[in-house]
Amino acid sequence: MAFAKLIIPFILVSLLVLHQVQAVQTNHQLASNAVSNTGYGPKMDCGAACAGRCQLSSRPRLCKRACGTCCVRCNCVPPGTSGNYEACPCYASLTTHGNRRKCP
Structure with a gap:
Protein backbone atom coordinates (compact mmCIF):
# COMPACT_ATOMS: atom_id res chain seq x y z
CA MET A 1 0.00 0.00 0.00
CA ALA A 2 2.80 2.46 0.87
CA PHE A 3 4.49 1.54 -2.38
CA ALA A 4 1.37 2.49 -4.39
CA LYS A 5 1.26 5.91 -2.68
CA LEU A 6 4.85 6.61 -3.72
CA ILE A 7 4.37 5.67 -7.38
CA ILE A 8 2.01 8.54 -8.27
CA PRO A 9 4.30 11.36 -6.98
CA PHE A 10 7.29 9.64 -8.61
CA ILE A 11 5.49 9.52 -11.98
CA LEU A 12 4.46 13.17 -11.69
CA VAL A 13 8.00 14.30 -10.86
CA SER A 14 9.40 12.19 -13.71
CA LEU A 15 6.97 13.77 -16.19
CA LEU A 16 7.86 17.25 -14.95
CA VAL A 17 11.59 16.57 -15.41
CA LEU A 18 10.98 15.13 -18.88
CA HIS A 19 8.97 18.21 -19.84
CA GLN A 20 11.77 20.53 -18.67
CA VAL A 21 14.40 18.58 -20.63
CA GLN A 22 12.32 18.78 -23.80
CA ALA A 23 11.82 22.53 -23.32
CA VAL A 24 15.57 23.08 -22.96
CA GLN A 25 16.27 21.02 -26.09
CA THR A 26 13.66 22.96 -28.07
CA ASN A 27 15.15 26.30 -26.99
CA HIS A 28 18.63 25.09 -27.94
CA GLN A 29 17.42 24.02 -31.40
CA LEU A 30 15.65 27.36 -31.96
CA ALA A 31 18.79 29.26 -30.97
CA SER A 32 21.01 27.21 -33.27
CA ASN A 33 18.55 27.67 -36.16
CA ALA A 34 18.54 31.43 -35.61
CA VAL A 35 22.33 31.51 -35.78
CA SER A 36 22.49 29.34 -38.89
CA ASN A 37 19.87 31.46 -40.71
CA THR A 38 21.71 34.72 -40.23
CA GLY A 39 24.71 33.81 -42.36
CA TYR A 40 28.02 32.08 -42.13
CA GLY A 41 30.46 32.40 -39.28
CA PRO A 42 30.66 35.17 -36.69
CA LYS A 43 28.84 38.48 -36.96
CA MET A 44 30.56 40.94 -39.27
CA ASP A 45 31.13 44.64 -38.62
CA CYS A 46 28.21 46.02 -40.63
CA GLY A 47 29.15 49.66 -39.97
CA ALA A 48 32.58 49.36 -41.57
CA ALA A 49 31.36 47.15 -44.41
CA CYS A 50 28.52 49.53 -45.27
CA ALA A 51 30.76 52.59 -45.00
CA GLY A 52 32.98 51.06 -47.68
CA ARG A 53 30.00 50.01 -49.78
CA CYS A 76 27.29 39.78 -45.39
CA VAL A 77 27.88 42.73 -47.70
CA PRO A 78 29.16 42.32 -51.26
CA PRO A 79 32.64 43.73 -51.88
CA GLY A 80 33.13 47.00 -53.71
CA THR A 81 30.92 50.05 -54.00
CA SER A 82 28.29 48.50 -56.30
CA GLY A 83 27.36 45.24 -57.95
CA ASN A 84 29.04 41.97 -56.96
CA TYR A 85 25.70 40.63 -55.67
CA GLU A 86 26.75 37.05 -56.46
CA ALA A 87 29.09 37.22 -53.45
CA CYS A 88 26.10 37.52 -51.13
CA PRO A 89 22.88 35.97 -52.55
CA CYS A 90 20.83 36.81 -49.44
CA TYR A 91 21.78 40.49 -49.76
CA ALA A 92 20.75 40.49 -53.41
CA SER A 93 17.41 38.76 -52.76
CA LEU A 94 15.96 41.37 -50.36
CA THR A 95 13.38 43.59 -52.07
CA THR A 96 11.08 46.49 -51.19
CA HIS A 97 7.27 46.41 -51.35
CA GLY A 98 7.56 47.57 -54.98
CA ASN A 99 9.82 44.58 -55.82
CA ARG A 100 12.85 46.84 -56.23
CA ARG A 101 16.22 45.83 -54.81
CA LYS A 102 16.39 46.95 -51.17
CA CYS A 103 20.13 46.68 -50.64
CA PRO A 104 22.55 49.10 -52.31
Whole structure:
Protein backbone atom coordinates (compact mmCIF):
# COMPACT_ATOMS: atom_id res chain seq x y z
CA MET A 1 0.00 0.00 0.00
CA ALA A 2 2.80 2.46 0.87
CA PHE A 3 4.49 1.54 -2.38
CA ALA A 4 1.37 2.49 -4.39
CA LYS A 5 1.26 5.91 -2.68
CA LEU A 6 4.85 6.61 -3.72
CA ILE A 7 4.37 5.67 -7.38
CA ILE A 8 2.01 8.54 -8.27
CA PRO A 9 4.30 11.36 -6.98
CA PHE A 10 7.29 9.64 -8.61
CA ILE A 11 5.49 9.52 -11.98
CA LEU A 12 4.46 13.17 -11.69
CA VAL A 13 8.00 14.30 -10.86
CA SER A 14 9.40 12.19 -13.71
CA LEU A 15 6.97 13.77 -16.19
CA LEU A 16 7.86 17.25 -14.95
CA VAL A 17 11.59 16.57 -15.41
CA LEU A 18 10.98 15.13 -18.88
CA HIS A 19 8.97 18.21 -19.84
CA GLN A 20 11.77 20.53 -18.67
CA VAL A 21 14.40 18.58 -20.63
CA GLN A 22 12.32 18.78 -23.80
CA ALA A 23 11.82 22.53 -23.32
CA VAL A 24 15.57 23.08 -22.96
CA GLN A 25 16.27 21.02 -26.09
CA THR A 26 13.66 22.96 -28.07
CA ASN A 27 15.15 26.30 -26.99
CA HIS A 28 18.63 25.09 -27.94
CA GLN A 29 17.42 24.02 -31.40
CA LEU A 30 15.65 27.36 -31.96
CA ALA A 31 18.79 29.26 -30.97
CA SER A 32 21.01 27.21 -33.27
CA ASN A 33 18.55 27.67 -36.16
CA ALA A 34 18.54 31.43 -35.61
CA VAL A 35 22.33 31.51 -35.78
CA SER A 36 22.49 29.34 -38.89
CA ASN A 37 19.87 31.46 -40.71
CA THR A 38 21.71 34.72 -40.23
CA GLY A 39 24.71 33.81 -42.36
CA TYR A 40 28.02 32.08 -42.13
CA GLY A 41 30.46 32.40 -39.28
CA PRO A 42 30.66 35.17 -36.69
CA LYS A 43 28.84 38.48 -36.96
CA MET A 44 30.56 40.94 -39.27
CA ASP A 45 31.13 44.64 -38.62
CA CYS A 46 28.21 46.02 -40.63
CA GLY A 47 29.15 49.66 -39.97
CA ALA A 48 32.58 49.36 -41.57
CA ALA A 49 31.36 47.15 -44.41
CA CYS A 50 28.52 49.53 -45.27
CA ALA A 51 30.76 52.59 -45.00
CA GLY A 52 32.98 51.06 -47.68
CA ARG A 53 30.00 50.01 -49.78
CA CYS A 54 28.37 53.47 -49.61
CA GLN A 55 31.45 55.70 -49.86
CA LEU A 56 30.65 56.80 -53.44
CA SER A 57 26.88 57.06 -52.99
CA SER A 58 25.11 60.34 -53.75
CA ARG A 59 22.98 59.73 -50.63
CA PRO A 60 25.39 58.12 -48.14
CA ARG A 61 23.06 58.22 -45.10
CA LEU A 62 20.26 56.46 -46.95
CA CYS A 63 22.71 53.99 -48.44
CA LYS A 64 24.26 53.16 -45.05
CA ARG A 65 20.84 52.71 -43.43
CA ALA A 66 19.62 50.33 -46.15
CA CYS A 67 22.94 48.51 -46.27
CA GLY A 68 22.97 48.15 -42.48
CA THR A 69 19.51 46.59 -42.48
CA CYS A 70 20.52 44.13 -45.18
CA CYS A 71 23.82 43.36 -43.47
CA VAL A 72 22.15 42.54 -40.16
CA ARG A 73 19.68 40.20 -41.87
CA CYS A 74 22.23 38.46 -44.11
CA ASN A 75 25.49 38.88 -42.17
CA CYS A 76 27.29 39.78 -45.39
CA VAL A 77 27.88 42.73 -47.70
CA PRO A 78 29.16 42.32 -51.26
CA PRO A 79 32.64 43.73 -51.88
CA GLY A 80 33.13 47.00 -53.71
CA THR A 81 30.92 50.05 -54.00
CA SER A 82 28.29 48.50 -56.30
CA GLY A 83 27.36 45.24 -57.95
CA ASN A 84 29.04 41.97 -56.96
CA TYR A 85 25.70 40.63 -55.67
CA GLU A 86 26.75 37.05 -56.46
CA ALA A 87 29.09 37.22 -53.45
CA CYS A 88 26.10 37.52 -51.13
CA PRO A 89 22.88 35.97 -52.55
CA CYS A 90 20.83 36.81 -49.44
CA TYR A 91 21.78 40.49 -49.76
CA ALA A 92 20.75 40.49 -53.41
CA SER A 93 17.41 38.76 -52.76
CA LEU A 94 15.96 41.37 -50.36
CA THR A 95 13.38 43.59 -52.07
CA THR A 96 11.08 46.49 -51.19
CA HIS A 97 7.27 46.41 -51.35
CA GLY A 98 7.56 47.57 -54.98
CA ASN A 99 9.82 44.58 -55.82
CA ARG A 100 12.85 46.84 -56.23
CA ARG A 101 16.22 45.83 -54.81
CA LYS A 102 16.39 46.95 -51.17
CA CYS A 103 20.13 46.68 -50.64
CA PRO A 104 22.55 49.10 -52.31
